[in-house]
Structure formats: structure tokens, C-alpha cells
Amino acid sequence: MTATDTGQREVTVAAVARRAPLVRGYRFELVKLVSQWRIRLLVLACWIAPALFVAAVSRQSTLPSDTLFGRWMHATGWAGPLVMLGFAGTWALPLLTSLVAGDVFAAEDRLGTWRHLLVAVRSPRRIFVAKSLASLTVILVLVAGLACSSAVGGLASVGNQPLVGLDGRLLAPGDAAGRVLLAWICALAPTLALAAIGLLGSVALGRSSMGLLLPPLVALGMQVAQMLPLPVAVRLALPGYAFIAWNGLFTSPGQLGPLLIGIAVSLVWAVLATALAYLLFVRRDFTNPAYDGSGRRAITVGALPLAALTALTVAVIAVATPSMGSGIKQDKVQHSLATAFAHLYRLQTRQLHRPAVTEAQLRTTAACSKSDGQGAQEGAGNDWRCVVTWHLPGIAVAGQAIYQLDVGSDGRFVADGDGPKEVNGYFLVRTSTGDAPNPLWQFDGNVELLDTTSKG
């Protein structure tokens, strides 16, 4: 500083203030999130409640058999985290992402802290990245909690036993553990898509509670869409499909086509929604006292590109995979049922200490018809009736069993045994150690909607 002839001090030319490094901004955002009681309670709940839930349900006499793998919760601890994954994809993850990502920008609007934050960080871009990464971190911690906690609850209460896959094949505990882990990792993709939608809502709608509601509303919309008889290409083009497609990891060979498409679609949604949120955020004028959400621009910059993405994805999938129908065809239903039956028959054979047979020896086939053969023999519905035929070595007469199938529009089916009683007509079988659940009485299966996976 130099003295002037008036005796006052000169103002030395100051350097432009530096922007706060991203790492510090990220840490600050994380501190803010973790200091909220709501987030602390969520973390606690995600790391404790699933273990208690799985342990409690596994000890009940009635199992949640309408949930995938729910009927196996007595048999193995690895069914618990899969039941939890089904529940999480439907309810927990949309809600968790909305409470974290859906509020991370809106909270600053509510608190009136944007100007303070901008003056401190001096870069809207870094604020956006820091907030996105911090909310992603918290969401990952929550998802990890759901997965780990439910696995611990299942293993502690039931044990590390083999898991029956969706094709009836018995998966060794190590194999089951790997697939369970992979299934949860796959579910991260649609979770990221929902989180990005949450970010977009939080940026676009300001302090309005609609921003918070956006991920659950989108997730609900996707679930409703998956229940409708939509063409396969539309179904796969929705970002929530990966919440269902992980089922394909539990068949041999894995139904990886729909899973990979679902993950790719989810990730594209995550990237696009985040980019749109970023564009809206960096264009915002933080000195405008009248600002309360992006209003009309939220629709043009936010919603329209996502609608265009959906249309484009449908077109690409329709061209790349010749699957514009329901994807549930008679031959695929018959194949899936026969495969699952053969594997489960071997399981029942071991339970009853009968002579071992192989799937090749059984030569299992299924003949299925829908609506007693009336109308098109494809599509979802609970009016599928199948007759399964198998052979035993040294016995000339083929065995036959009847199943009623309830096939969902997502390809999942429940096969309900209709007799004969000794094979699949009763829920228990009498073993040398007492009564045991009959694996052929009721079981879950999965019809791959695409025609891409080779049949095993």
C-alpha cells in the first residue's frame, strides 16, 4: 500500500478471488447433507431395518411368495436381499433418491443460501458438480446399506444355503452371493436415472415440493407402464426396466440382453437428465429476486428432451431387436416352464432320495395353451395352462403334470401345480426326515421378452 498526497491509503489492485476447489465444495455439500436429521435417519434405517425385516419374515410361517424369491426365504439367506431388491426398486429407491437428490438444490432455495454459497464458491459449475457428487455419495451409502443389511439379516437368520434360480437351477452359495451382488449393482443404473431426475426437479422447480415428488412420480409412472400390455421395445426403453431386468441374472444362461439394454437406457437417462439440470442451473440468474423455479423453461429444457429420448430409444430398440409384440410367445413359455420343471424335479428327487437323474435323461417338454387355445397364443395373463411331460430312465411311460401359469407382462410367471398330487399337487412332500416344502408345487419363472438369448 502506498501513501497518496492526501494522506489516505491507496487501494492496491487485488487479484480476482479464486474459486473454491471441487474437493472442498464436495466436502461442504456432504457435511450439509449428513448434518440433516432426515439424512441421518435414512442412513440408519437403510443399514438396520432391512436386516430386521428379512430376519423377521424368514422366521414367519407365511412367506411373501408374491415377491420374487420370497418363497425361498426359509431355504436360504440369499433370498432376503433379492426380496429387498424387489421392494427397493418399487418403493424404497425412488423415495430415497427423492429425499436426497430431489432436495439438494431446492434446500438452498428454502434456506435462502444461494447467494452466500455462490460468493463462497464462486463457480456455479463447481457447486453443481459438488452437489451432484455429494447426493450420489449419500444415495450409494443408502443402497449399500439396503443390500448389506438385508444380506446380513438373511444369512444370520437362515444361513448360507444354495439358492434356487428362476430356471429352477440350484445356485451354490458362492455363486448366489455373486449374483445377488451383481443384481444390486445393476439396480444402481435405474437408481442413478431417478437421482438425475431428482436433480432436474430440484433445479427446475425451486422450492416447490413438486421437485421432491418428481422421482417417486416418475418411478410410479414407469411401474404402471410396465404393468400395461406395451410392446417390448417401449418397455425396454423406460429407465425403470433395469429394476426388473436383474431377474435375468438368475437363469442359465443369463438373460443378459434385456438387462444390458435396461442398464444402458438408465445410464443415458441419468446423463441426459443431469446435463439438463446443469444447463438450467448455470443459466439461472441468482440476483433476480423474483426467481421461483424455472417455470416454462423447465418444460422446454427439462421434460421435452427426455420425452424425445424415450421416443428415440423406442425406435432404436425396435430396429435393433425385432420385438414389437409382447415378447411372451408360446414357445418361450413352454421352454421356460420345461427348463424350470426339470431342474426342480431333480431337487425333488434329491429330497425324496430317489435315484438321481439328469435333465438330459428327463427330456422334459411342456405344452402350453392360452385361453384354452382360443385367440392368439401369446401375451401376459393368468389363463395359460400347461402340461409338462418328462421321462425317467427304464420307465416306458412318460410322466405328466399340469400347471396353471400366471404370466406377467414383464415376463415373470408363477407356475401353480395342478396335479398329480405326488408330483406337484400338494405344497408338502414327505421325506425321510419329515414333511418339506414341495419345490414343484409352486415356483417362479421368467420368460425372456427378447429373442436374443440362446436357450440353455
Add this chain to the structure above:
Amino acid sequence: MDALHAVRARGITKSFGEVVALDGVDLDVTQGQIHGLVGPNGAGKTTLLGLLLGLAVADGGRLEILGRPVERALAVPDGVAGFVDGPGLYPSLTARQNLAALARLRGHDARTAGIDEVLDQVGLTDVADDRARGFSLGMRQRLGLAAALLVKPRLLVLDEPSNGLDPAGKRHVHGVLHRLAADGTSVVVSSHRMDDVEALCSEVTILATGRVVFSGPLTKLAAENRELDYRVRTSDPVAARRLAADTTGIRLVDDAGTRQDAEVLVVRALVPALDELVAGIVRSGVAVRELAPVVSPLEAAFLALTDQQEAGR
């Protein structure tokens, strides 16, 4: 660039859509000076303070802060701190955590950033570890000031810093600002409270509908002002009234019907005429016990200038 000015703005304009928030605003803030910014609601004070903090860039004109031209948003020089529209605090963090987070963002070690010192300066040491959620408006204001002090500012920009402060708190904050100014920090303060501005500021800029209607020392504002109403309490109100009626340039304000105190005389005059009246009263052997403007010169000027501006729209 004038080396003595922490802020030098020429012809600043800023619009939000069709709303013109600032229309050719000039502003000079000398180093080590507390400069008041007053104006009615919607005059553009907050927008101007936002520009000084770098929250936005002006649509037109030239702005220099601490000797450096500001040409884009968030590119103000190091050493500028403050708040507009209230201090930004996170209610789930304690006062100390709020400051520590800010210190870390700026690359300082929270343990050596002087958090205890600034908390002590604003009188919040006792509640340093309480969450900001439970703070009163006055405490929040003080914590906001502490956050600004943490960066050892050379230009401090404060929007209504006395809002919510009790008299003791206000005196405390005023003391802090005076000490900062004495140490060479320039302070720009906006306020609706004219008594605050008069107590704090040596210079003032009055804004109305986005334009500067006055800028300069408070003394000049008072001198430039037209007639003011003064309360005169004397030992002989009857004699004083007679003398006032006989003095050129003095008008008696006929408020006897509403006035509670019969000893008080209210006259409207310019300063020279008032001086003559007081001399006359004293010469006639009547004691002058109280002499004060009914409204402060600043408030009177503010009302006159802003009314004039509003009327001219």
C-alpha cells in the same frame, strides 16, 4: 482508476426482463469509509449490492472493485465479502461449523482461520456450539457478519445488517464496523433505518426507481436540504412563540391541537433562520432546553428526494 476508491461504478444498468433494476447508477466508495445505500423498496439496492458481491454482472456501464474491473459474474477481487437478503446460514450446523465450513471452502485450516476471534468480535462466543436453527434474526445477522469478517475483507457489503438487532446488539455491530473502517476496510451498508445510516455512515447514496438521486456526504445532504421542522423546548413557550412569529424565515407549524407538550414549539425553517431565532430567544433571556429536528435531515431528504422521483415517473 482512482486509487482511493474501493468501488467506482459509472453508468451501471441492470434489467430483469422488462424490469429496469438499475438505470445509469454511479457510485464511489472511498477506502476506509462506511457508505450508506438507502432507497425505498424496489429502488435497486439489493441488485447493486449483488453486483458488488459479484453475484451478477451489469448489463451496461463500468464497475471497478478494489482497483480491478469486474466484467463477469463471480469475478470480483479477493477481499470482497458480505451478504444480501440476509446472511446465508445452514440451520443444521452450529455457528462454529458454519464458519469452519466457510473457512475450509476458502482453503483455510478451520483451526487457524480465526473462527473464535470473529465469533468474539460479533459477541457470539457463548452460542458458538449451538445450531443456527435456534438463532434469532439478530444472532443470524451477527453470524453473517462473522462469516464476512472471516475473510479479512477489504470491501464489506452488508444488506440491512442491523435487522433484528436489539439496541445493545446494534451498538456492538456498529462498533465492529467502525473499527473495520478505521483499519481501512470499506463498508457498503444498505438500510431502511435512517438513524442507523446516520450513526454509521459518512457518505450516502440515495436510490429511487433504479437511479441515484443523491450521493455524497451526509453533511452536504443536510445543507442541500430544504426547510425542516424543528422542536424547540424553552423555559417560556409564549415568549418563544412570539419571537418565532417575528423572525423572518420562520414558520410556526400549527400543531397545537395534536401536541402533547405545551412547552414545545415546532417551527419550519432553513438553518440560518433557525440560528437567528435561537439567538433571539437567548437574547431575550429565555432558556433553550431542547432543539432537534422532528425528522432527521437524512430522512427528510430521503422522503423529499424519493417522493420527487416517484412523482416524476
